[in-house]
Amino acid sequence: MPAIPCEPSIGWKCGRVPHCNPFRRRWTCRSRRIFDGFTAVGPETDHLRLVRRFGRKMCPELNGIVVVDKPAGMSSAKVVSRIKHLYGVKKVGHAGTLDPFATGVLICCLNRATRLSRFLLKGDKTYEAVMRLGVETDTQDYSGRVTGRYSLDGIDAQRIQEVAAGFVGTNTQVPPVYSALKYQGVPLYKLARQGHAVEKPARTVTIYRLQVLDVQLPTVRFVVACTSGTYIRTLCADMGRGLGCGGHLAQLRRTACCGFGIEQAFDPDRLHTCKDQGRLAETVVNMNAALPFMHAVVAGEALARKVRNGGLLAASDLAAPAMAQESEAFKVVDAADRLIAVLTRDEAGNGYNYCCVFST
Secondary structure: OHHHHHHHHOOOOOOOOOOOOOHHHHHHHHHHOEEEEEEEEOOOHHHHHHHHEEEEEEEOOOOOEEEEEEEEEOOOOHHHHHHHHOOOOOOOEEOOOOOOEEEEEEEEEEEHHHHHHHHHEEEOOOOOOOEOOOOOEEOOEEEEEOEEEEOOOOOOHHHHHHHHHHHOOEEEEOOOOOOOEOOOOHHHHHHHOOOOOOOOOOEEEEEEEEEEEEOOOEEEEEEEEEOHHHHHHHHHHHHHHHHHHOEEEEEEEEEEEEEHHHHEEHHHHHHHHHHOOOHHHHHOOOOOOOOOOOEEEEEOOOHHHHHHHOOEEEEEOOOOEEEEEEEOEEEEEEOOOOEEEEEOOOOOOOEEEEEEEEOO
């Protein structure tokens, strides 16, 4: 087998020759991309080019969140894939999925910030939605199969306002059978498409505000602020049943999530423009600012070192903020306002439990 010329920076030729270990050859080629002659195969981002040229110490990885304005027709997983390629990072995840037809705020976590996604998933959200009355579907949105049509006789703006007001507060809601929730590891929407509809038990949700903005029958436009886990599709179906005419979700736009509004979000075109201008890092929110809803405790140098090393913390080591629940998480930051860890108080109140630690 002839030797295959590889990138000059590697320092030695690839091929089954006496001076080349075949196991080392395979590992090195894969870790630096496969080469066909002297031409590299596959795309390479600006961040990876800097890493290859100057090394990782001069090109620190991006850790934080990107607030994306998701366009319609694109799944949340597709947005994550594009963000991963655009920023040239290894790990990307999102903090709360949006249906493909929905638009608005989608928080993408980069690298170590993916460990914060479980806290962001619990954040409150705000939506602007359009409900269509008189038609019910099996998916509770416009993309589903029509299961019933009803008359709108006797339905007016005042009646809609009255029914909407009844949903404000804490209620129980049954998740739709077409949802990303899982049953025995399989998403419910996949089971439903196979004809095996599984109904999840009702769960408690809280709607802080439900304001009807405009009524142009058969459509109703409204804004809703709610806790995580609230399905706006199900809310539309429940409101339609409350009116006696049925209804489904026609449009959905998430305008706020975890304290980040739509005005702070970047659409894909704007992100590409920032990349072309070399300002892509400016679009990343640091990990401390990514948790604006969480109480913060500032640690001194000695305590910060102890927390970074995962040391055992007693109740007297730091003054936890006054919180309604002892199980509520709070963040610890250093004097430079960098996130060190996320902690909770233990049940006995004698110390603290680590949720996640960031050593550097």
